[in-house]
Amino acid sequence: MFPILYILYFPSLIPLRMATSQQCEPSQQSESGKALKGHIFKSKKVQDPYQCLIFCYSEFTCQSYNYVITGKLCELNNRTKEARPGDFVRDETRFYMRRWKNRVSLGSVPEMPAESCREIKASEQGMAVSGRYWLEPRETKMKSKNFLVYCDMVSVDQVWTLLARFSNSDTKNWMDDSGDWWYDSTQAAGETADPSYNADMISPAFWLIGGSELKITRNDDSGHTPLLQTIGNCLSGKTFRSKITSYGNFRNGSVWSNGKCLGKCKVQYGGQYQTTEGFGQASCSSDLQGADEVGFWCVKGWSGSVIMIGGGGADCSDADHGIGTTVAKLTSFKIKENNRRESDFSNDAWGSITKSYSLNFWIR
Numbered sequence: 158m159f160p161i162l163y164i165l166y167f168p169s170l171i172p173l174r175m176a177t178s179q180q181c182e183p184s185q186q187s188e189s190g191k192a193l194k195g196h197i198f199k200s201k202k203v204q205d206p207y208q209c210l211i212f213c214y215s216e217f218t219c220q221s222y223n224y225v226i227t228g229k230l231c232e233l234n235n236r237t238k239e240a241r242p243g244d245f246v247r248d249e250t251r252f253y254m255r256r257w258k259n260r261v262s263l264g265s266v267p268e269m270p271a272e273s274c275r276e277i278k279a280s281e282q283g284m285a286v287s288g289r290y291w292l293e294p295r296e297t298k299m300k301s302k303n304f305l306v307y308c309d310m311v312s313v314d315q316v317w318t319l320l321a322r323f324s325n326s327d328t329k330n331w332m333d334d335s336g337d338w339w340y341d342s343t344q345a346a347g348e349t350a351d352p353s354y355n356a357d358m359i360s361p362a363f364w365l366i367g368g369s370e371l372k373i374t375r376n377d378d379s380g381h382t383p384l385l386q387t388i389g390n391c392l393s394g395k396t397f398r399s400k401i402t403s404y405g406n407f408r409n410g411s412v413w414s415n416g417k418c419l420g421k422c423k424v425q426y427g428g429q430y431q432t433t434e435g436f437g438q439a440s441c442s443s444d445l446q447g448a449d450e451v452g453f454w455c456v457k458g459w460s461g462s463v464i465m466i467g468g469g470g471a472d473c474s475d476a477d478h479g480i481g482t483t484v485a486k487l488t489s490f491k492i493k494e495n496n497r498r499e500s501d502f503s504n505d506a507w508g509s510i511t512k513s514y515s516l517n518f519w520i521r
């Protein structure tokens with residue numbers, strides 16, 4: 158039954174094919190015996206496949222459609238099979254067709270948000286370049302709205318989402334006594350979708366986007382070359398907030414630890430890390446951790462960092478190098494004794510602290 162019907166319907170597709178013949182590609186063909194499941198946002202009964210196509214073209218967010226052959230049902234999808242290959246399944250009762258003309262690319266407008274930068278790259282492939290995109294929070298219980306992020310599309314497997322930025326040129330946000338930016342804030346602050354600014358920033362991606370690895374880049378490097386990237390699944394699917402807050406509640410002056418890092422991940426360095434502040438101990442290994450590690454909530458004596466870069470301890474300049482550094486006594490977000498210091502990032506919280514560039518923080 159099915160092949161006969163398909164042949165009967167075929168003529169009605171011919172005018173469309175001619176109209177767009179210069180764009181003809183294999184993806185323009187319907188794929189019989191297949192359907193995309195889980196992304197149907199509208200469906201209705203139609204006369205024939207051509208009407209289904211017209212229905213799709215009349216809906217701004219239609220990315221592709223399934224046609225139910227015997228029921229003449231038209232199902233519009235708000236994703237393509239490229240975006241969600243795992244949901245593209247065998248289904249002998251349907252055929253699948255990608256929208257060819259005027260398809261809005263995923264993440265390009267707030268009405269067509271993506272789940273992640275990675276999904277945008279999968280959907281748009283070679284057309285997806287680094288830049289600003291719209292994402293929608295996966296956890297709707299958080300009641301957050303769609304948000305704009307910056308995606309660094311290095312390759313299909315190297316898609317980074319900008320989470321945060323650390324700058325010494327503005328007021329302390331990251332080092333506020335409350336620890337609010339690390340722990341609690343659900344308000345975006347600063348230029349969340351522009352990696353070139355030299356000012357603090359926190360993106361909703363900090364608490365909404367999970368991943369496996371982190372990277373740090375400089376705001377004055379438009380290539381976003383990793384100065385450091387973690388290896389070995391540092392985050393194992395978590396968001397950065399859930400990772401960093403999993404070690405304890407250090408809000409409001411609670412002391413972090415002593416003589417150790419509460420967590421660590423293996424890293425590799427690159428780019429101009431040797432001349433970037435915060436990376437001063439990137440080739441030193443000592444008792445707190447090795448040169449090829451990044452540590453969380455590291456403390457040695459009265460010095461510490463939320464994210465310590467490279468070795469630390471007696472032979473590696475204690476623990477106030479990296480991101481979120483402090484010489485508070487005892488080590489916490491709260492400086493209880495006068496004239497102690499803290500910074501968003503530094504080689505040494507007592508030393509000179511650069512204000513001329515900032516560090517961007519990314520997840521993939």
Ligand SMILES: *[C@@H]1O[C@H](CO)[C@@H](O)[C@H](O)[C@H]1NC(C)=O
Nearest residue numbers: 195196197198235268269270
């Ligand atoms: C896409 O469709 C699904 C249902 O398949 C729906 O839950 C979701 O909200 C839709 N997304 C958008 C942006 O319309």
Ligand SMILES: *[C@@H]1O[C@H](CO)[C@@H](O)[C@H](O)[C@H]1NC(C)=O
Nearest residue numbers: 334335341406407408409410
């Ligand atoms: C932190 O301290 C402030 C005032 O000192 C207080 O209002 C707030 O409730 C405290 N927060 C927590 C999480 O302990």
